[in-house]
Amino acid sequence: AQRVTQPEKLLSVFKGAPVELKCNYSYSGSPELFWYVQYSRQRLQLLLRHISRESIKGFTADLNKGETSFHLKKPFAQEEDSAMYYCALSGRETSGSRLTFGEGTQLTVNP
Amino acid sequence: GAGVSQSPSNKVTEKGKDVELRCDPISGHTALYWYRQSLGQGLEFLIYFQGNSAPDKSGLPSDRFSAERTGGSVSTLTIQRTQQEDSAVYLCASRPRDRLRTGANVLTFGAGSRLTVL
DSSP states (O other): OOEEEOOOSEEEEETTSOEEEOOEEEOSSOEEEEEEEEOTTSOOEEEEEGGGTOOBTTBEEOOBTTTTBOOEEESSOOGGGOEEEEEEEEESSSSSOOOEEOOOEEEEEEO | OOSOEEEOSEEEEOTTOOEEEEEEOOTTOOEEEEEEEETTTEEEEEEEEETTSOOBOTTOOSTTEEEEEGGGSOEEEEEOSOOGGGOEEEEEEEEOSOHHHHTOOOOEEOOOEEEEEO
């Protein structure tokens, strides 16, 4: 079974402050981890994935297999970062599998 | 088309009625997913189609829910005898094949169908 937990439903920070959105997962095999984002009145879209090891819009996320975490971080939050963020996991062993999402964290960046 | 299309965008129905929600995935995408997005519930997996393989229906919440995918393209999610707790946004997503080779299990989502059951 695969499970994703985002402990914070709501997160509020001020512009310029660092932000960290927490994500923990449970999966017995080798996981693929993703962060998806949904801005107001827009479609859910991919933000980044751990395989790419990239920084998107200043956000980074490191897969920590020891702590089974994939926290999303940005050193200086911007107002346009306000959105709903979902952490997601899929298994790499099977040829086709579901993407399991967490419950999401609503990030608000205040001016 | 250029993206994943879903219809209707909004549906208001009375309790007990049947509804059909449609998804037209990106051309060439072999995998298609349905999710339900409810306030406080996050994104709940419903069903997954991959090519000609048997669909993964393990997320369907009850036997009132069913889905089919005709010709490997358009999919219809049907909810029979709707209940108020079925009110949610139903999201469809698709992705291309060769997930294992590219490691790119990246979904493209539609805008969703908002269902309100009175």
